[in-house]
Amino acid sequence: MQDFNWKKLQNGSDIRGVAIAGVPNEDVNLTPAIAKILGQSFAIWLSQKLDKPTSDLLISVGRDSRLSGLELMQAVMEGITSLGSQVYDFAIASTPAMFMSTVTDGFNCDGAIMLTASHLPFNRNGLKFFTAQGGLEKKDITDILNLAEKNEFVISASQGNITKHDFISVYANQFVTKIREAVNHPDHYEQPLQGLKIIVDAGNGAGGFYASKVLEPLGADITGSQFLDPDGTFPNHVPNPEDKVAMASICEAVVKHQADFGIIFDTDVDRSAAVDQFGKELNRNRLIALISAIVLKEHPNSAIVTDSITSDGLAKFITEDLQGVHHRFKRGYKNVINESIRLNQSGQESWLAIETSGHGAMKENYFLDDGAYLVSKLLIELAKSKLAGKSLTDLIANLQEPAESEEFRIKMLVEDFKTLGEKVINNLQDFSSNQTDWQIVPNNYEGIRVSCTADDENGWFLLRLSLHDPVMPLNIESNIQGGVAKIANRLFAFLQPIDGLDLSAFQK
Template sequence: MNASVQIPALPPEIFKAYDIRGIVGKSLTADVVRAIGHGLGSLARERQQTAIAIGRDGRLSGPELAGALADGIRTAGVDVIDIGCVPTPVTYFAAHHLGCHSCVSVTGSHNPPDYNGLKMVIGGETLAGEAIQALKRRIEAGDLARGEGKLTQADVKAAYVERILADVKLARPMKIVMDCGNGVAGAVAPELFKKLGCDIVPLFCEVDGNFPNHHPDPSKPENLADVIRALKETDAEIGIAFDGDGDRLGVVTKDGEVIFPDRQLMLFAADVLSRVPGGEIVYDVKCTRLLAPWIREHGGKPVMWQTGHALIKKKLKESGAPLAGEMSGHVFFKERWFGFDDGLYTGARLLEILARAADANPVLKSLPNATSTPELNIKMAEGEPFALLDKLKAGAKFEAAREIITIDGLRVEYADGFGLARPSNTTPVVVLRFEADNAEALARIQADFRRELAAAWPGLTLPF
């Protein structure tokens, strides 16, 4: 390695389980991103990859960080194809469309405006977990290739829109509310859905990295208030919303009911299984227990798996499943699509199903439902959530449980509901979720968890 290249200190906290993420100018600087680019380029060369596509979301720090990333990749002797400001799924699409099989999306996803990060695919593999730690070690050890890669530009937005229009057809025109939350979906989604045959009531479709209207995270019901209001005030049939980088979808009925992603997945599973009988449907541990029987009823095989878009993608690849999804709103279609999470394509597939009915709302509202809590978080110090879960697994007594699932934290199944506690892989919190047939059963299951959490970690402040 050329001794003149200085490797900056790499803050360990930015190397997350599924991506790299940090505060711009503090833990995530241009120098750090340039070094990561050099490491990614070196890894790409090792895997016989010659070019990496780079896209960025609408954050104000995007141009500078994407530039630094490109410099680093090219220093390793790998070409860079800059595809500009596009949703993360368009960056994933570029890796297929341009034939380079590698891409990086410079995105802070749904984090606050001062965050940014990198979602990375090298040679068709989404980097996650140990692969991200190995990248950090490689950079720190100076195990870096040298060369002079070229920089070119490509616009793949039109090809992306055309590919979806060739695949998805609506049986009738629909009027919808569309909230892009000032995220980068606004650069593509309005055009795509108009071409699909939709009349759009647009909300915050101007890309603005300050996110002046509301936080771009449709998994939080408070961020859907504007959609609910627009549905009341207009004759739109349903509402959809995208997160900051366009890889997740929120759905709202005419009367303001949020259709959470695990229920959306029921609709997608029934549709996909009509063409892929016996197919596996993968979903994460946070999803409703009503999903597995629904999948079986429609001739499929339910597969519960760990939370995390990179982990679900890996499972999808290994299993050959035609569809996967998780409670956070990432949905992955392998049937008719490429198997990456894509909020825009998911929205198009949703409307394709709903347009077959005269009114979308009865279809959405008839999906099985249960009494449940949203995702609840226990804030702890770094490392403590994993220690707490180890204690729970070792000593907790759930006498009435039918089954205890430990593939990701602790999911306790009862005859009439479930409780979940799992350590987040991205922030130092324990994630909790409860569901039951009725309010009494929910209260009983929560009491079980309250008792066991207090025994395992006295003094814990619980959010339920």
């Protein structure tokens, strides 16, 4: 392990690596041996954090459906128990469920680990860590990796025990209870979703439980639900609400089975999206608008914290139609969550932090980004709407949506890509300020956002640095057909003379 690059495993506030060989140029760096050390490192970190000996710790461990998950999970548990700590084995679980095991009576685990790499390809895997205070921060992961690199663990004479628990059923029942109480159906209290056909697409990830353990007990007809069985080869489509093929699949299923609602989860269920009865997507800006409408009915004047690429129409809808505060912040689910927490601490109520990716966290739910919680809030409103003879999507009838929306991912071909990216953004600020029909948008927290007011553009763009990769994502929206191409062409002409950029993304 002397030459092993532990830092390469860090991905912000998670750990991610290559767990399966066979993909060109992707060497395996997350092996069972590495996973065991990471289990030991987390136990030591937790012991220091809680000021408890490792022999007094109780840690829960779960995984998604990835092919490497079972072996890596076993290694993590061996690492933890080697230091005398007790382990609860939850088998296949969701990332939010793992956090909930730290705050649910009867479990109250000191810490939790989820083995997942979210929507990444089948050969990847990773670890997410939790305490009762929530997910770990970037610095915590750095500290855990430093402990792993030192590898100075004192093996306990008395090994800890591994006990299996069906926690996903406990977690699912929390939603069943919540939905029953919130809908409070006058005739069908136990089954408030009776008469509704709701389709779940789990993409062969960990979210299949929601159909059988939440929807069916509530009386919903789940006929047409698809890809519920865990399968780490992901044979049908990528479990990712941002993936066009995945969204097309759930939309098609809703129309084919004449369902009232469709739900799609990512691999580890911390993200979700939905589909209305007409097969229209309720994701990205539409999902944010819908949950914002629900939140602002419950908590008037709340700040809704979103990432930086939300549309102008959404901002107008939140501020003017819903009379809320739209706080557009940085990309990254931890960024929007921490900003929402910060606003609450500063005196501005903020009940929702949500990314266009489908990561949504609510103040009422520990600011946990939980895809199952998010759709449960939507289902409560769906059932109430049916009782009132209305449609759920009536809530977003006034949302103005762009005619076109596109993301271009501009690769940077130099080693010091951050310096190049910052130079490009600075130059673009100078260039944009000299364009009579472009205005730099104030109060922008990352990159540069510009409003494009020309009649044949009528939209905006945002150019920023990726959080981790040598890429500059460029998001463009326009309220007229052909507007994105007009804005893109002007930006291409600006970027073309700059060395070190791969502009092939513009060719599409």
